[in-house]
Amino acid sequence: MTETRESIDLIVRADTILTVDEAGTVITAGAIAINDGVIVGIGDEPQISARYTATEVLDGAGCSALPGWVNTHAHLAMNLFRGATDDVTLETFLDRLIGAERRVLSAETVAIGARAAMAESLLGGTTTALDMYWYPQTSRAVARELGFRLINGPTLMGDVDPEGNDFDAMLVQAERILTENRADAPNDNLWLMPHSAYTLGSEQLRRVSELAARFGARIHTHCAESSGEIALVAAQHDARPLAVLDEAGLVTDTTVLAHAVHLTDDEIATIARIGATVAHAPISNLKIACGIARVPDLLAAGASVALGTDGAASTGSLDMMQTVRMAALLHKGVSQDPTLINAERAVRLGTADGARSLGLTDVGTLAVGMRADIQVVHTDTLASAPTPDPWSRIVYGASASDVRHTVSDGRVVVRDRALLTADEPTILRELAAASLLAHSAAHEG
Ligand SMILES: [Zn+2]
Missing domain, CATH: 3.20.20.140 (Metal-dependent hydrolases)
Structure with a gap:
């Protein structure tokens, strides 16, 4: 059988996708297909998987995906x-x-x-x-x-x-x-x-x-x-x-x-x-x-x-x-x-x-043609379950530490709660050194 699927950069899966489009569309058991930083497909996971094959796939079991x-x-x-x-x-x-x-x-x-x-x-x-x-x-x-x-x-x-x-x-x-x-x-x-x-x-x-x-x-x-x-x-x-x-x-x-x-x-x-x-x-x-x-x-x-x-x-x-x-x-x-x-x-x-x-016409919602700025948030947690409304899960249940993956302009920058584009311990060490001076200066007034 020949491969007929289109090769793309990234697929993001999630139990729930809050597109934040005008109609407030919510997709369950969904996936988002991304190539060259742009969302090229969004919909039911089986349909996206049948159509695309990606270099990288982000798992979103127990998660909600929404715009960054x-x-x-x-x-x-x-x-x-x-x-x-x-x-x-x-x-x-x-x-x-x-x-x-x-x-x-x-x-x-x-x-x-x-x-x-x-x-x-x-x-x-x-x-x-x-x-x-x-x-x-x-x-x-x-x-x-x-x-x-x-x-x-x-x-x-x-x-x-x-x-x-x-x-x-x-x-x-x-x-x-x-x-x-x-x-x-x-x-x-x-x-x-x-x-x-x-x-x-x-x-x-x-x-x-x-x-x-x-x-x-x-x-x-x-x-x-x-x-x-x-x-x-x-x-x-x-x-x-x-x-x-x-x-x-x-x-x-x-x-x-x-x-x-x-x-x-x-x-x-x-x-x-x-x-x-x-x-x-x-x-x-x-x-x-x-x-x-x-x-x-x-x-x-x-x-x-x-x-x-x-x-x-x-x-x-x-x-x-x-x-x-x-x-x-x-x-x-x-x-x-x-x-x-x-x-x-x-x-x-x-x-x-x-x-x-901010005049950004290509981010803020998840739809075909938009740049891929996406957060994938763990919402099947003790703090969020069993809330049926997916919007409520994010607003009244989730915490920043529940963010599992972050995609920025199509680039995976956080995967499984780890920052990929910089070294977190180094950032903390440099911040501690610089803030010694900053804090003593603030107290001198
Ligand atoms: Zn201000």
Whole structure:
């Protein structure tokens, strides 16, 4: 008998596949066929096996496959400072952190922090992050090494940055980086990351906006995170954060606003009308005691909402499984309405909605033609069984440590809970050495 099956790179099997397509299609006893990084077939396992033969097959017995998490607000290399500023106010946190960053950050330490953060992310099923941090080109190199879909761009602050640049030098460098990134990957979207309305003046924000317009770059910024920020921005600009950013031309349908905790009804309507996305980071908001974002009101107004972790220094962990669960739980409790953000919606916020908000049209759902960013999660566990609803199994039962395999852009980067693209003990050793300096700097303030 001659072999009539098509040879491909990879088949991923799973008891359940949550495609997160528009219809919310769930496939039982399924398989996903992948070649050259692209999903070429998805459906019943016997049909996929009859049609394809693969170089590698990932077993998914007792598992659910779903798109990799899309983390829409992170400061990845901040893993260096994890635990250095716990249980303090946002103002103390920022004071300590910004000072410590100036003393500790270099291309070398950022690489160590970013490598640890991407390893943590991939092992927890997160394949993409929108990352605002210094030395962005260093993080891009680490992402290529680990197989992580890093979305970043130059960060701008009004003061001298940890690389020693003043604002004018930051702008020049930002232009160079955007030019480099455009040459590197002409089809990828470009990003500029003005830190916030309280760390940049009006004229500076306007100049960032001009640079973004010249490159067609998308904007990622912090907005209305705490009541302290509202007061600070009022003192500096005599206006609220959203109005300051909007006035500078920084709020468009491609803008991602981190946090947006303190919004008025009018501001919610404005965000929905413009089509900007709120990157909701519920665990960070709780840990730094910033308040609770009005996510149900944003969703009811038709605004785009996605989920993020924030940096490890403020949020503790980059665990998107916890973040998705928190988004599902928090607003039920606060509103005393258990019907808000059901399990399927929560998964969607952490996958398809995140991808769409970043302008990524080829990830976030599992379908033929999409790039293969997939997590395979063990859900036949004592913590998840016997829940019949597969969405509930992920949101209310699973933990990041249940992620068994992670496929990023068609490449198997985690197999049987082991990271294949970097050495975990080495990452931990380097992080421990670099963090000695980071933590003592944070305590000097
Ligand atoms: Zn942040």
